[in-house]
Amino acid sequence: MAEITQSEMRHTGFLGLLQRFGLSGRALVMAVPYAWLLLFFLIPFLIVLKIALAESQMAIPPFTALVEMTEELKYQITVTFYNFHSMVTDDLYIIAYLNSVKIAFISTLCCLVLGYPVAYAIAKADPKWRAPLLMLIILPFWTSFLIRVYAWIGILSNNGVLNNVLMWLGIIDQPLQILYTPTATYIGITYSYLPFMILPLYSTLERLDNTLLEAAADLGCPPWKAFLTITLPLSVPGMIAGALLVFIPAMGEFVIPELLGGPDTLMIGRTLWTEFFNNRDWPLASAVAVALLLFLVVPIMLFQNVQGKQGGHP
Amino acid sequence: MATAQPSRTQTRLEPWRDPDEKPYVRIEKVTKKFGDFTAVDDVSLSIYRGEFFSLLGGSGSGKTTLLRMLAGFERPTEGKIFIDGIDMSNVPPYERPVNMMFQSYALFPHMTVESNIAFGLHQDKVGKAEIKERVADALNLVQLSQFGKRKPHQLSGGQRQRVALARALVKRPKLLLLDEPLGALDKKLREQTQFELVNIQEKVGITFIVVTHDQEEAMTMSSRIAVMNRGYIAQIGTPTEIYEYPNSRFTAEFIGSVNMFHGRIMESEPDHSLIRSDEADCDLYVSHPGHVAPGTECWVAVRPEKIAITKEGPATEGGRNQAMGTVKEIAYLGDVSIYEIELDTGKRVRVTAPMVTRRTEMPITWEDRVYLSWRPFAGSVLTS
Numbered sequence: 001m002a003e004i005t006q007s008e009m010r011h012t013g014f015l016g017l018l019q020r021f022g023l024s025g026r027a028l029v030m031a032v033p034y035a036w037l038l039l040f041f042l043i044p045f046l047i048v049l050k051i052a053l054a055e056s057q058m059a060i061p062p063f064t065a066l067v068e069m070t071e072e073l074k075y076q077i078t079v080t081f082y083n084f085h086s087m088v089t090d091d092l093y094i095i096a097y098l099n100s101v102k103i104a105f106i107s108t109l110c111c112l113v114l115g116y117p118v119a120y121a122i123a124k125a126d127p128k129w130r131a132p133l134l135m136l137i138i139l140p141f142w143t144s145f146l147i148r149v150y151a152w153i154g155i156l157s158n159n160g161v162l163n164n165v166l167m168w169l170g171i172i173d174q175p176l177q178i179l180y181t182p183t184a185t186y187i188g189i190t191y192s193y194l195p196f197m198i199l200p201l202y203s204t205l206e207r208l209d210n211t212l213l214e215a216a217a218d219l220g221c222p223p224w225k226a227f228l229t230i231t232l233p234l235s236v237p238g239m240i241a242g243a244l245l246v247f248i249p250a251m252g253e254f255v256i257p258e259l260l261g262g263p264d265t266l267m268i269g270r271t272l273w274t275e276f277f278n279n280r281d282w283p284l285a286s287a288v289a290v291a292l293l294l295f296l297v298v299p300i301m302l303f304q305n306v307q308g309k310q311g312g313h314p
Numbered sequence: 315m316a317t318a319q320p321s322r323t324q325t326r327l328e329p330w331r332d333p334d335e336k337p338y339v340r341i342e343k344v345t346k347k348f349g350d351f352t353a354v355d356d357v358s359l360s361i362y363r364g365e366f367f368s369l370l371g372g373s374g375s376g377k378t379t380l381l382r383m384l385a386g387f388e389r390p391t392e393g394k395i396f397i398d399g400i401d402m403s404n405v406p407p408y409e410r411p412v413n414m415m416f417q418s419y420a421l422f423p424h425m426t427v428e429s430n431i432a433f434g435l436h437q438d439k440v441g442k443a444e445i446k447e448r449v450a451d452a453l454n455l456v457q458l459s460q461f462g463k464r465k466p467h468q469l470s471g472g473q474r475q476r477v478a479l480a481r482a483l484v485k486r487p488k489l490l491l492l493d494e495p496l497g498a499l500d501k502k503l504r505e506q507t508q509f510e511l512v513n514i515q516e517k518v519g520i521t522f523i524v525v526t527h528d529q530e531e532a533m534t535m536s537s538r539i540a541v542m543n544r545g546y547i548a549q550i551g552t553p554t555e556i557y558e559y560p561n562s563r564f565t566a567e568f569i570g571s572v573n574m575f576h577g578r579i580m581e582s583e584p585d586h587s588l589i590r591s592d593e594a595d596c597d598l599y600v601s602h603p604g605h606v607a608p609g610t611e612c613w614v615a616v617r618p619e620k621i622a623i624t625k626e627g628p629a630t631e632g633g634r635n636q637a638m639g640t641v642k643e644i645a646y647l648g649d650v651s652i653y654e655i656e657l658d659t660g661k662r663v664r665v666t667a668p669m670v671t672r673r674t675e676m677p678i679t680w681e682d683r684v685y686l687s688w689r690p691f692a693g694s695v696l697t698s
Contacts, residue, residue, distance in 0.1 A: 214387055215420035217407040219434035219485065229433075233424050 045293070052286035053079045063283050083287035093288060096271040097295070103182070103257075103267060104250035107189040111197040111246045112239060114190065119201035119238075120231075123208070134202065137195050149188055149259050156184050156260070180262035188256040193249065197242035204238025205231070244303040248296055268292055328552075329362035330538065336399075338363040338521055339384070339489060344393035346379050353379040355545035356393075361538075366515050366522045368532040371542035372568075377525045380542075381491050384523065385414045398488055408437070413487040417494040419478035421466040427453070427477050428462040434485040452480040455514060472503050479511075483518060492524045496531060508534045529569050533557070541565050557617075559602075562698045566615040573621070573663050575614045579606050579695070587695050588634075589614055593661045599634040601690035606697055613696045618666040620692035623653060623678065624685050636687040639663065641680055655684060 054063040055078075068076045087093045122133045140148060155161045156179040163175040178184050208231060216226035254269035261267070268288065275285035329335040337360035346354040354376040361367045369377040382388045384395060386407035395402045402410060413434070421430050431452050435445045453459045456476035466474055475498065482490055495511065496504045512535050515522050526532050532539050533553040541548045541556060541564075549556055549565045560566035563574060575598060577591030582604030589598040589612060598614045606612060642662070643654035646669075653665045663686060678684060 209418070209420065211416050211418055211420040212422060214407070215414075215416055215422070216433070217387075218385055218412070218414045219481070220408050220437035221433070222406075222408050225437075230422060
């Protein structure tokens with residue numbers, strides 16, 4: 001009896017083949033994204049790591065091999081930490097890292113300050129207006145990121161829209177030098193990543209139980225104070241989620257400082273580019289990339305933790 | 315319903331009967347409209363100090379809207395609300411001497427039980443030592459002293475309900491509003507909590523206004539009940555008055571169950587009314603003062619537990635207040651049995667009889683011919 005049911009449960013065809021290898025359909029579904037990550041993230045990362053441990057040389061490829069066969073037909077593994085060492089000792093990289101942290105941090109703060117009122121207003125808007133308002137937030141994504149950053153050149157340049165308007169209004173006589181300064185980078189990053197701040201903030205604020213505010217009012221708390229004591233603390237998970245969604249990509253940002261920032265706007269993404277393509281020092285660039293990744297793992301894990309908590313008890 | 319003993323009103327003062335007593339809460343011709351929809355329709359109500367007043371009604375009856383207007387979350391479209399003689403029209407919720415216990419409890423999830431309770435006191439800039447003392451007292455009152463450091467999500471439903479009550483009481487408001495205070499509890503806990511709530515109210519002496527859809531809850535706890543229907547007040551009275559002397563078919567049918575006999579007034583005298591009812595196929599004699607002119611169409615309401623059911627014919631004079639029929643349904647509930655009897659006219663009548671004997675010895679069974687009879691004071695004459 002049991003044998004019959006067991007044989008009946010055995011699938012035929014492709015699923016049967018999978019089962020023979022001890023795989024269920026569910027495992028397959030989960031295996032696909034993992035295979036993707038293995039193929040396009042873990043393996044490239046290992047390659048980069050390998051290059052980071054090699055020495056630079058004038059050849060193709062421009063780095064020494066990790067494993068070499070010597071004349072005595074022995075395999076020889078050559079590992080050098082020289083690149084990591086020079087990364088730590090050379091001020092350039094430390095400054096670039098710190099500058100990236102600073103720019104990402106300030107931009108995140110700008111996004112939070114600008115995004116919170118927007119998210120709050122949408123969450124408090126009439127329900128029929130919420131979907132179109134959110135649509136407007138997402139709308140810029142329909143245009144290429146690169147094009148939108150280029151558009152800022154037109155706005156911020158000395159002969160750009162902003163300066164012309166300000167001069168026409170008589171606020172300034174001389175055009176302001178904004179383009180190719182750190183300010184332009186801040187503007188660009190804040191602009192580009194603002195939706196990533198607004199969306200998680202909105203979803204937190206929208207879920208906020210309105211009766212909590214009524215209860216606060218009922219207990220003698222005026223609206224502004226209820227905002228500070230109830231709304232603000234309860235929207236912290238949204239703020240953290242939004243902040244990390246802005247901070248993490250802003251840290252490694254290359255396009256915005258390259259296009260809008262000046263030569264002095266030092267960010268780690270740009271340094272990486274210069275090292276790879278101008279200096280052709282692949283091993284050092286790889287070491288910088290590995291360090292950047294390790295540096296970002298911390299906030300990413302923090303983000304995962306916050307998300308897990310949010311799912312636990314809202 | 316027969317078990318609800320309105321004993322509280324007999325031992326308590328009844329300020330609403332005293333013409334010199336000033337009402338503590340006065341609702342004057344209040345109407346609230348949401349667009350075209352009239353949620354509360356020209357309601358006037360006086361509530362006295364120390365009362366346990368219930369607003370009873372089904373969903374959409376306007377009871378919650380009325381409560382929210384007292385709290386200040388909604389503004390009356392027309393009319394005024396006075397609390398302790400002060401017009402509340404332009405007083406925002408956070409300045410009213412009123413606290414509310416929300417149906418969902420609305421506890422602040424990021425604060426401990428203690429901080430939740432202390433929240434209102436902090437707003438009033440009460441001193442630290444006093445806050446500590448009053449929070450401890452409030453926790454003690456609701457028997458949650460050991461739970462002060464917990465967060466709301468670490469409590470059971472019943473405990474959360476008590477935290478909500480403590481938080482609303484700790485400010486010693488002039489008026490405590492309770493929106494379905496027991497709605498989220500299971501039946502057993504609800505029955506216990508009903509009495510607990512009454513005890514707490516008597517201990518703190520604060521005027522309570524409770525919104526509920528549960529008539530049993532209202533009957534057990536209240537000094538007076540306002541029965542609401544589609545935005546207006548159908549009847550105000552003590553639980554006894556509402557149950558024994560309903561003023562309309564709506565109230566009679568909403569509170570408990572009732573048999574309605576359609577008829578026409580024959581006699582209307584200071585000591586009785588006589589109604590001819592084709593539905594009951596007899597004359598109905600009601601020994602309350604008659605207010606209605608002879609010839610008027612009316613209904614006589616008789617509660618199921620006030621009807622006697624017998625197999626032998628009763629000796630009521632002239633065949634008044636008695637009918638004959640066949641037992642169609644019997645529901646055995648343990649303490650009482652419900653009989654559904656089809657009269658010879660086709661009218662179905664519900665009768666409840668206490669189970670004195672064991673079910674096995676039950677003399678009345680399906681398809682038995684039975685006599686129904688009731689005393690002259692059992693019925694109420696209703697014209698609307």
